[in-house]
Amino acid sequence: xxxxxxxxxxxxxxxxxxxxxxxxxxxxxxxxxxxxxxxxxxxxxxxxxxxxxxxxxxxxxxxxxxxxxxxxxxxxxxxxxxxxxxxxxxxxxxxxxxxxxxxxxxxxxxxxxxxxxxxxxxxxxxxxxxxxxxxxxxxxxxxxxxxxxxxxxxxxxxxxxxxxxxxxxxxxxxxxxxxxxxxxxxxxxxxxxxxxxxxxxxxxxxxxxxxxxxxxxxxxxxxxxxxxxxxxxxxxxxxxxxxxxxxxxxxxxxxxxxxxxxxxxxxxxxxxxxxxxxxxxxxxxxxxxxxxxxxxxxxxxxxxxxxxxxxxxxxxxxxxxxxxxxxxxxxxxxxxxxxxx
Numbered sequence: 001x002x003x004x005x006x007x008x009x010x011x012x013x014x015x016x017x018x019x020x021x022x023x024x025x026x027x028x029x030x031x032x033x034x035x036x037x038x039x040x041x042x043x044x045x046x047x048x049x050x051x052x053x054x055x056x057x058x059x060x061x062x063x064x065x066x067x068x069x070x071x072x073x074x075x076x077x078x079x080x081x082x083x084x085x086x087x088x089x090x091x092x093x094x095x096x097x098x099x100x101x102x103x104x105x106x107x108x109x110x111x112x113x114x115x116x117x118x119x120x121x122x123x124x125x126x127x128x129x130x131x132x133x134x135x136x137x138x139x140x141x142x143x144x145x146x147x148x149x150x151x152x153x154x155x156x157x158x159x160x161x162x163x164x165x166x167x168x169x170x171x172x173x174x175x176x177x178x179x180x181x182x183x184x185x186x187x188x189x190x191x192x193x194x195x196x197x198x199x200x201x202x203x204x205x206x207x208x209x210x211x212x213x214x215x216x217x218x219x220x221x222x223x224x225x226x227x228x229x230x231x232x233x234x235x236x237x238x239x240x241x242x243x244x245x246x247x248x249x250x251x252x253x254x255x256x257x258x259x260x261x262x263x264x265x266x267x268x269x270x271x272x273x274x275x276x277x278x279x280x281x282x283x284x285x286x287x288x289x290x291x292x293x294x295x296x297x298x299x300x301x302x303x304x305x306x307x308x309x310x311x312x313x314x315x316x317x318x319x320x321x322x323x324x325x326x327x328x329x330x331x332x333x334x335x336x337x338x339x340x341x
Contacts (some may be wrong), residue, residue, distance in 0.1 A: 178240035
């Protein structure tokens with residue numbers, strides 16, 4: 001038998017009074033929007049079906065085109081963006097790209113057929129410097145507002161929002177140098193992509209500045225667990241005691257590759273990831289990583305898109321957001337220093 005959910009249950013979950021819950025459920029307009037959202041979230045978390053009176057009429061459909069969902073950073077972006085769109089009264093349409101599945105161009109046509117008010121692209125073809133970017137110009141010519149997240153190719157004219165990938169790689173390398181590491185490698189994704197180019201640039205800047213006599217050790221692979229494991233097999237024979245990775249998933253693969261080689265993290269090799277997705281603190285060891293400010297990026301992208309939908313002129317510029325280094329257990333002083341301690 002299912003337990004009946006009471007007003008008190010909803011009030012406790014939302015952190016409001018039962019009277020407030022009652023006013024929200026009865027559609028009273030005297031409740032502040034932020035409070036109303038708290039009650040709606042509580043209803044959803046408790047599995048309570050919203051009354052018909054609470055179902056908003058959508059102000060318009062907004063397309064959200066993202067890559068595969070196996071990398072946790074993309075569901076993070078999707079969840080933040082969908083919540084922001086829903087709170088503004090818009091209905092998000094999630095379009096997930098998978099190898100061999102529906103292409104970005106096919107999704108664009110489907111979204112236009114559905115009459116979307118605008119489109120948000122996350123880590124799509126817009127970041128590919130070797131790709132055809134005319135699809136985005138055609139959208140603009142059709143009057144469809146769009147914004148992109150995670151790096152634009154130089155020829156694209158659109159409002160863009162991204163973490164400062166150059167700074168991210170730089171602070172990761174500087175952290176390893178501060179721990180006494182000299183042979184530092186970079187495991188990165190395909191170099192045709194803007195984020196990979198920027199991360200490599202930041203890595204090279206930090207190495208030239210802090211370790212000018214050390215050679216650069218870079219492996220270009222895939223942003224996958226297997227890609228990270230392969231990168232470890234190529235970087236470890238070069239004597240690397242520190243490895244900076246282009247994603248957290250890749251970093252987990254590097255850790256496995258280090259262990260497969262009979263070495264330990266962080267005693268023999270320090271590893272740094274990138275993204276800081278929710279489960280990363282629970283890895284063994286907890287992963288030192290560079291955190292993307294997902295909430296801030298999502299908020300700026302949605303705010304700009306909604307302004308474009310409302311008819312405002314939006315700038316064709318890129319806004320970069322500062323990353324944060326989150327130090328955990330996968331980095332330690334270089335092995336030589338540990339032996340001297």
